[in-house]
Amino acid sequence: MIRFLNYTYLVLIIFFLVNNQEAQAYINPGSGSYIFQTIAGGLLSILYLCKKLVLKIFHLFVKNKNE
């Protein structure tokens, strides 16, 4: 599970590094966090769904084993 999460974060990091170009305009302080979320939003969703799926499968196996 941890290996899977680490792998997904790695994909996210590579995605960010490849795509994020320098933004050369004046913006309000704090906007960096805002923009950062918009870039990472899609992958955060995928990560969350994958985590839920993996946990569901894991619980299914544990349940079957207990039964």
Add this chain to the structure above:
Amino acid sequence: MNNTSFRDNSGFVFKHNGEIYRQINTVYKDEYDKFISCGLYEELIKKEMLIPHKEVSLPDINNEKLYKCIKPEQIDYISYPYEWCFSELKEAALLTLNIQKTALKYNMSLKDASAFNIQFKEGKPIFIDTLSFETYKENQPWIAYGQFCRHFLAPLALMSYKDISLNKLLITNIDGIPIELCCKLLPLKAKLRPIIFFHIVLHAISIKKSEIKGHKTNMNKGGGRFFAQNRLKNTCLENIDNESPCQEKLNPKFSKLAMTGLIDSLEDCIKDLKLPELKTEWGNYYTNTNYSKEAFTQKGDIITEFIKKLRPETVCDLGANRGDFSRTVINACPQTRCLSFDIDPAAVEENYKLVKQNRETRILPLTLDLTNPTPAIGFANKERCSFTERFTCDTVLALALIHHLAISNNLPFNNIAKYFSTIGKYLIIEFVPKDDSKVQILLSTREDIFQNYTEECFENEFSNYYTIIEKRAITGSKRTIYLMERR
């Protein structure tokens, strides 16, 4: 108006007849009504996550901005994140995320994620800012994400990977430790963890890139779709406050699922942060003490007797270590609440763990350096109050402390007595004479310039501010415990 809430447009906190109230401005009317009616308030109260309040009408309060007045349940003592130990800050962070998750269920969201919005009540963190909720805006990122990282994630990561006392950086950074600073301070080991790399390192890069200003953008140079997208967002973000039509073009497409993913990821990150094995200066203090078992028990009995006599509502235990005598105090008197201070954050951490383990509701462990108490900070030095302004109590407990203040820190008895007398009416203090083995250790590496460090001088100097009511020698040691009353 209270000096802590002037930045908030939605309302403000004020004191009336010594009690805390909050005005809700008409500008926040719709959000407040939705917050109460949608069931979110009820759920948060039920789960003891939010401070309950009552709507009141005060005839004296009348101004054109007034929508409603609320009276929140009163909190005895206000403490700040730079006074908390690691576990206290971690619990406060998890509570904030939990509240955001609950709010999302009701289509609402937190607009602030300030650590100052959390206080400790009956041994647990509780959210105190009723006006922090707003309607969840579809496709908008979490506006408080940056603040959450600065107020919680950055200090916790630094405490976990660098030094347990680094939450003190919040004193010099009232709106949280800048992510870029945290990134510079974190060791490589921490940065290599994917989740930290994501929320701190990449986040810091994004902030840095966003703050580059004054250049004309050139779409032809190294453009790419994200460059163009960012440029549009940046231009739009400039105008958000002005409600420019440009805001409509922003279209950040941050779905609710992404928001849930973000909160879940932050929760994993915070839960994952742990302290390395604690090496507290005072951890073995009681096992390495020069007291015999009988003398130690007798000391506890004397404290119990004094506390039973005084029956104080509040006690400040200064130099409490892991809070052993704070526990003696609360066990002696069922209504007494004890603030348990120590300079060593590792000892405070141990103390808080005991509070959780024993489910104690009347002890609040906090870090405090008595030789340099928490200062007042913020705008006009009035946004966050100093230790002295916030903590006054019925009884001060200062056990095995005087030699650290007088000998290690060269503080004259007179100054110590004067300061203690401003904190509480009664004082229970232990005098540790020069020939005590602990004092001898302190003197072993320095010249003894303390000719006035005698019991007689101690009594004389303290008598300037206190009347000595009782004095008890601890059998089997050279120490004496005094009960004094402020003049």
